[in-house]
Amino acid sequence: MTGPAEHGPGGASPHDERSLREIALLGDAVLDEMRFINHFRGLGVPDDALESLAEAVTSRIDYAFAVTWSPDWVPSGRPHTWRDEVGWHARCTECLAESAAVGGEDGALAWFDDHAGRKHSQS
Numbered sequence: 001m002t003g004p005a006e007h008g009p010g011g012a013s014p015h016d017e018r019s020l021r022e023i024a025l026l027g028d029a030v031l032d033e034m035r036f037i038n039h040f041r042g043l044g045v046p047d048d049a050l051e052s053l054a055e056a057v058t059s060r061i062d063y064a065f066a067v068t069w070s071p072d073w074v075p076s077g078r079p080h081t082w083r084d085e086v087g088w089h090a091r092c093t094e095c096l097a098e099s100a101a102v103g104g105e106d107g108a109l110a111w112f113d114d115h116a117g118r119k120h121s122q123s
């Protein structure tokens, strides 16, 4: 676990575990979008340059803006599920934990149901 001291130039607002995760998700989203546009428009920017740019943009946003992961396409109380080259994944919207890759969306949803039952069953 890394401390908040090495994260961001200001240090004015302490980063808890969730906000660190939100910044990491923002960084991944910025890099994904840069890679997509780089490919779609044939810009030819090397991937290490995209990574540097995404890191710089993310740090600048983190420096002065409050970042909250709150996708409006995820129904309340349900996880975000998606598929990539290694399989299906689920992300808990409450604590932002993620499943390992599984073979199908049903498996990702089963992970979430088990996770939510163990971690968030205070209702």
Ligand SMILES: [Zn+2]
Pocket: 092, 093, 094, 095, 096, 097, 115, 116, 119, 120
């Ligand atoms: Zn959770």
